[in-house]
Amino acid sequence: MTASTTRHYRVSAINSAGTGPASNTANATTDAATAPGAPTSLSATADGQTAIDLSWTAPTSTGGAAITGYKIEVSSNNGSSFSDLVANTGSAAITYSHTGLTASTTRHYRVSAINSAGTGPASNTANATTDAATAPGAPTSLSATADGQTAIDLSWTAPTSTGGAAITGYKIEVSSNNGSSFSDLVANTGSAAITYSHTGLNASTTRHYRVSAINSAGTGPASNTANATTDAATAPGAPTSLSATAHGQTAIDLSWTAPTSTGGVTITGYKIEVSSNNGSSFSDLLANTGSAATTYSHTGLTASTTRHYRVSAINSVGTGPPSDVANATTVAPAATAPSAPTELTASASGPTRINLRWTAPSSTGGADINGYNIQISTDGGTTFSDLVSTTGSTSTTYAHTGLDALTIRHYRVRAINSVDTGPASNVATATTSEATAPSAPSSLPQLQMGKRSST
Numbered sequence: 001m002t003a004s005t006t007r008h009y010r011v012s013a014i015n016s017a018g019t020g021p022a023s024n025t026a027n028a029t030t031d032a033a034t035a036p037g038a039p040t041s042l043s044a045t046a047d048g049q050t051a052i053d054l055s056w057t058a059p060t061s062t063g064g065a066a067i068t069g070y071k072i073e074v075s076s077n078n079g080s081s082f083s084d085l086v087a088n089t090g091s092a093a094i095t096y097s098h099t100g101l102t103a104s105t106t107r108h109y110r111v112s113a114i115n116s117a118g119t120g121p122a123s124n125t126a127n128a129t130t131d132a133a134t135a136p137g138a139p140t141s142l143s144a145t146a147d148g149q150t151a152i153d154l155s156w157t158a159p160t161s162t163g164g165a166a167i168t169g170y171k172i173e174v175s176s177n178n179g180s181s182f183s184d185l186v187a188n189t190g191s192a193a194i195t196y197s198h199t200g201l202n203a204s205t206t207r208h209y210r211v212s213a214i215n216s217a218g219t220g221p222a223s224n225t226a227n228a229t230t231d232a233a234t235a236p237g238a239p240t241s242l243s244a245t246a247h248g249q250t251a252i253d254l255s256w257t258a259p260t261s262t263g264g265v266t267i268t269g270y271k272i273e274v275s276s277n278n279g280s281s282f283s284d285l286l287a288n289t290g291s292a293a294t295t296y297s298h299t300g301l302t303a304s305t306t307r308h309y310r311v312s313a314i315n316s317v318g319t320g321p322p323s324d325v326a327n328a329t330t331v332a333p334a335a336t337a338p339s340a341p342t343e344l345t346a347s348a349s350g351p352t353r354i355n356l357r358w359t360a361p362s363s364t365g366g367a368d369i370n371g372y373n374i375q376i377s378t379d380g381g382t383t384f385s386d387l388v389s390t391t392g393s394t395s396t397t398y399a400h401t402g403l404d405a406l407t408i409r410h411y412r413v414r415a416i417n418s419v420d421t422g423p424a425s426n427v428a429t430a431t432t433s434e435a436t437a438p439s440a441p442s443s444l445p446q447l448q449m450g451k452r453s454s455t
Contacts, residue, residue, distance in 0.1 A: 002065060002066075004031070007028065009027065010024070033063050035119060039056040039058060039059055042126045043126050046130050047097065049101075049103035049165075052107055053098075054097070056095075057094065058092070058094055062113075065116045066116075069091055070088070074109055078106070079125055107129075109125065110123050110125050111123045133163050133216055134163040135217050138212070138220055139223040140157045142226045148230065150200065152207055155194060156211050159220060168190070168215060169191055169192070170196075170213055171219055178206070178208060182210060202230070202233070202266065204229065207227060233315065236261060237320055239259055239323040240256065242256040242326040244328035249331045249332070250301050250303070251301060253296075253297050254298065256295075258292070263315050269292070270312065271314060271319055272285045272289065275307065278308060301330050303332055305329065306330075308327040309327065310325050311323045333366045335365050337419055338363060339415070340422055340424060341359060343358055343425075346428035348430045351433050352402060352404070353399055354403065354430045356411055358396050358413050364417060368417060370418065371416045372388075372390065373415075373416055374391065376410065377411075384412060384424075387400065387411070406431060406435075
């Protein structure tokens with residue numbers, strides 16, 4: 001019977017004639033149920049690298065009630081403390097498999113039986129250690145796919161066997177000689193990720209790859225080999241942010257930013273074009289710098305010179321489109337007084353006039369000439385005074401009129417700009433010609449007889 005069971009009874013005698021009447025009725029109740037006893041003979045056996053199998057014997061005493069399950073406890077610190085692995089198996093089965101472990105893992109266990117009255121005492125303690133880890137298997141399904149001109153993307157499937165320990169990374173090898181030999185591209189990715197992008201390649205580049213998994217036991221065998229070729233190279237894009245800055249009176253400094261797209265191969269130089277007609281047309285200042293440098297100085301210019309520029313990148317495929325246009329003007333020199341006029345000549349034109357003529361100064365001093373100061377000497381060139389303080393004109397001729405016949409005059413000329421009056425020219429001398437008698441009247445007035453003309 002089971003614990004806490006009540007039953008009522010009566011008894012009747014039997015002979016050959018039959019069964020007689022029943023006795024009085026009596027009843028009783030079995031003792032109340034208690035927790036079951038402890039399971040015995042607990043054993044733990046490693047089942048490969050990831051599981052430990054447990055088995056035990058049911059308690060001798062069920063406590064008067066059916067056993068409905070078992071509590072299984074586990075310890076990861078050599079039995080110093082335990083926690084529930086399974087609070088109640090919900091079954092009278094006396095075996096259990098602890099899965100999901102890693103290689104070389106030691107666990108201690110104890111088991112307690114459960115019935116309707118509660119949980120009984122724990123069994124003996126048993127322990128086992130999973131098999132030692134080995135290197136993982138080979139990754140599979142490695143593929144390589146070109147990603148534009150500069151990258152190849154890799155992907156693969158993790159090994160079926162991890163070797164009993166978690167995969168902590170992958171070794172990626174690369175070959176640039178069609179798989180004849182390999183070298184480490186990445187010795188250890190340090191990640192369980194199953195993708196990788198090989199960047200920084202050139203266009204039309206072929207690479208072969210293989211991948212090996214890594215765990216705490218070591219590096220496993222390599223995967224299949226996969227290869228890909230980056231897209232073909234093109235001419236580079238246009239440089240950007242071109243700037244031109246005057247560097248004194250004789251140079252203009254250029255700087256720019258390399259193109260975003262190199263065309264898939266290294267930029268080997270830049271073509272620099274210049275325009276002296278405000279960008280209407282360009283000619284090569286430098287057909288190829290032969291360098292990836294993004295600066296250049298255009299020297300040998302003169303002051304106040306404006307130049308427009310554009311720059312194009314060059315790679316092994318060809319020359320790309322030009323940048324935007326930038327311009328600058330070299331620094332103007334500080335203005336000074338003009339130099340002296342030259343080739344001053346003086347020539348008489350009759351008895352009352354002397355004509356002056358000269359050549360403008362070779363240097364304006366950096367500012368426009370706005371007139372000429374004409375000086376005259378009446379004492380043989382010992383002293384000069386202003387004949388005209390400023391002509392207010394750029395004309396290089398002047399007529400001195402109102403002179404007397406046979407007059408000698410000495411002259412010199414100075415150019416004037418907004419800064420100052422420059423030095424004097426050479427001295428020129430002329431003498432007016434001799435006066436002549438007046439010519440005869442073309443006709444005489446007629447006189448009337450007996451009268452005198454009023455003239």
